[in-house]
Amino acid sequence: MTASDKAFTGSIPQMYDELLVPLIFTPYAQDLARRIKTLRPRDVLETAAGTGVVTRALDAELPPEVRITATDLNEPMLAQAKTHLTDARRVAFQQADALALPFADASFDVVACQFGVMFLPDRVKGYAEARRVLRPGGRFVFNVWDRIEDNEFAHVVHETLQRVFPDNPPQFFTRTPHGYFDPLKIRADLSDAGFSDIVIEPLPHRSRAPSAREPAVAYCQGTPMRGEIEARGAPDLTTVTEAAANALRQRFGSGPVVGQIQSLVISAR
Template identity: 75%
Template sequence: MTASDKAFTGSIAQIYDRLLVPLIFASYAQDLAQRIGARQPRDVLETAAGTGIVTRALHAKLPPDVPITATDLNEPMLMQARTHLAGAARVRWQQADALALPFADRSFDVTVCQFGAMFFPDRVKGYAEARRALRPGGRFVFNVWDRIEDNAFPHVVHETLQQLFPDDPPQFFTRTPHGYYDTERIKADLTAAGFADIVIETVTHRSRAASAHEPAMAFCQGTPMRGEIEARGTPGLEAATQAVAEALERRFGAGPIEGAIQALVISAA
């Protein structure tokens, strides 16, 4: 992972929230909220909350007396997240590094993280912090993307950008979002952080968009891939986005499109 992989700056947060969240994140947020709700926690800590799709799912699922503390390293993402739950008194938003959480030991029943662990520069340290914040018997529940080949839209985006920039192909997707799917490695990292009773499930959903242009915009301009494209100059961000849209349309057709998405959902005690 590079420093730019965590750069959710400028208009990225708004595009991410408007296009990418419903495209690939919403169904997995509901999945996590269901799992956490079944545990009947007294309180929940969320790390790497992004623009708050899991926070919203938890707010809708959990009883109104269960407080939710939602954190993210990137303040622009939290600013966007706040717009959705501005009047929710039980939700506390706080800028925080998942590798150095500003909370006392044994403060929460559940720690949850949606598609954030791939961005941790030191995953064992991040997991150890999640464990430190948990009370005895608490659970760490999180998910990570599976191989890019099992995720239809980003796979086409990645392959198209490889062809568009053959001399210096951008590798953000395979390096970070889809770069941490080896189950034995995940188990080893969690074990090193002190976790036990590790359960890993493969969960598949369908990703749907009104047109090929939506995922092209979402992945090219609503993720740190934007910075990689812009850094390479010609043909530029708009031309690259258009090329991706055309590739998606060739693969999935004109009009509404859909494709498979696949992730690993992990729970550890």
């Protein structure tokens, strides 16, 4: 992972929220919230909350007495998340580094993280921090993207970028979002951090958009991939986005598009 992989700045948080969240994140957020509800927690900590899709799902799913603390390293992403939950008094937002959580030991019953652990520079340390703030018997519930070949829109855009920039192709997708999917590695990292009773399961969904342009814009302009594209200078961001849209049209058609997405959902005690 590079420093630019965590650059959710400028217009990226808003575009991420408007395009990527409904495209790929919402069904997995709802899944995590339902799983967490069955654990009957009193206090839930969310790390890498981003623009708050899981936070909103937790607020909708959990009983009103449950306290939710949503954190992210990136303040612009949290600012976007807050716009959706201005009246949710039981939700507290706080900027925080998942590698050094500003909470006391044994403060939470559940720690949740949606598609965030791939961005941690030291995953075992991040997992150990999650374990530290969990109460005895508490659970860490999170998900990661499966391999890029099982996530069709992302795969088509990635392959397009390899063709557009043959001498220096951007690798953000395979390096970070889709770079941590080996169940054996995930299990080993969690074990090294002190977790047990580890369950890992694949969860496929179908991603839908009104046209091929929406996923092209979402991936090229609503993720840190944007920085990699812009750093290369030519062709420019608009041209690259249109190339991605054309590739998606060729694969999925010129009308509404549907593609496979798949994650791994992990729970550990």
